[in-house]
Amino acid sequence: xxxxxxxxxxxxxxxxxxxxxxxxxxxxxxxxxxxxxxxxxxxxxxxxxxxxxxxxxxxxxxxxxxxxxxxxxxxxxxxxxxxxxxxxxxxxxxxxxxxxxxxxxxxxxxxxxxxxxxxxxxxxxxxxxxxxxxxxxxxxxxxxxxxxxxxxxxxxxxxxxxxxxxxxxxxxxxxxxxxxxxxxxxxxxxxxxxxxxxxxxxxxxxxxxxxxxxxxxxxxxxxxxxxxxxxxxxxxxxxxxxxxxxxxxxxxxxxxxxxxxxxxxxxxxxxxxxxxxxxxxxxxxxxxxxxx
Numbered sequence: 001x002x003x004x005x006x007x008x009x010x011x012x013x014x015x016x017x018x019x020x021x022x023x024x025x026x027x028x029x030x031x032x033x034x035x036x037x038x039x040x041x042x043x044x045x046x047x048x049x050x051x052x053x054x055x056x057x058x059x060x061x062x063x064x065x066x067x068x069x070x071x072x073x074x075x076x077x078x079x080x081x082x083x084x085x086x087x088x089x090x091x092x093x094x095x096x097x098x099x100x101x102x103x104x105x106x107x108x109x110x111x112x113x114x115x116x117x118x119x120x121x122x123x124x125x126x127x128x129x130x131x132x133x134x135x136x137x138x139x140x141x142x143x144x145x146x147x148x149x150x151x152x153x154x155x156x157x158x159x160x161x162x163x164x165x166x167x168x169x170x171x172x173x174x175x176x177x178x179x180x181x182x183x184x185x186x187x188x189x190x191x192x193x194x195x196x197x198x199x200x201x202x203x204x205x206x207x208x209x210x211x212x213x214x215x216x217x218x219x220x221x222x223x224x225x226x227x228x229x230x231x232x233x234x235x236x237x238x239x240x241x242x243x244x245x246x247x248x249x250x251x252x253x254x255x256x257x258x259x260x261x262x263x264x265x266x267x268x269x270x271x272x273x274x275x276x277x278x279x280x281x282x283x284x285x286x287x288x289x290x291x292x
Contacts, residue, residue, distance in 0.1 A: 013118070016118060020184045024074070024118065025074050028072075034070055034071070034203075036071060036072065039061055041075045042058065045077075048086070078106065079170075081166055120183075133155050145268075167279070183283075
């Protein structure tokens with residue numbers, strides 16, 4: 001359990017990945033009643049190798065923060081079920097069977113923690129995640145999104161978007177009054193200031209708060225054309241993608257509406273559409289804003 005000498009996180013923003021968590025983090029960081037650690041994503045409960053470092057390692061991230069203010073963290077790996085190994089020589093996605101599920105680990109260590117969730121259309125989230133991993137060099141040259149999901153499962157490009165199954169599990173461990181779920185396209189893009197006010201009320205801090213940049217958006221990163229160039233097997237293509245010339249293709253994305261893109265969208269739609277009804281029931285709201 002938490003050591004009394006450490007500030008204890010009162011909230012955790014668990015995701016979703018590529019859904020505006022950095023936006024909310026940067027806004028909360030401006031609030032006079034909040035003191036946040038330097039590291040936004042600690043991932044303590046989200047990876048076996050990190051969890052094995054122990055709770056002292058975890059709480060050291062909060063050392064030196066003003067104890068009169070609330071603190072928390074934002075690790076998108078927590079919107080998941082069981083703790084995976086981040087290092088796997090085989091490249092397979094494997095989970096640590098000796099550990100309980102992530103929601104149980106979190107609530108056992110932090111029994112009073114409040115959970116914040118921002119969900120983004122899982123299709124656009126997966127597309128954004130793929131481009132992010134391409135830019136980071138985690139996707140082998142020549143692999144498109146579908147092939148990457150199948151051949152590099154550790155990236156969890158598809159898995160991180162199965163919101164219904166993970167939220168159903170989280171709700172077994174966190175009571176409704178300690179969890180708030182927002183939809184990025186509606187609650188952040190369209191009504192950001194109102195959502196920030198609701199979040200402040202939920203966290204028990206002054207809701208009369210006007211951050212400098214309340215408007216919500218997601219940084220999309222590289223365009224499809226730039227990713228396609230980077231994915232060529234020749235070294236010169238990757239050099240171009242990473243050069244200043246690569247920014248030209250962000251501005252003029254020639255492949256955005258191409259046949260390849262349509263095939264990727266159709267694949268993702270087939271994977272995520274089946275969860276829509278279950279997720280709507282969990283959220284008690286329709287998700288027509290997500291174009292499945």
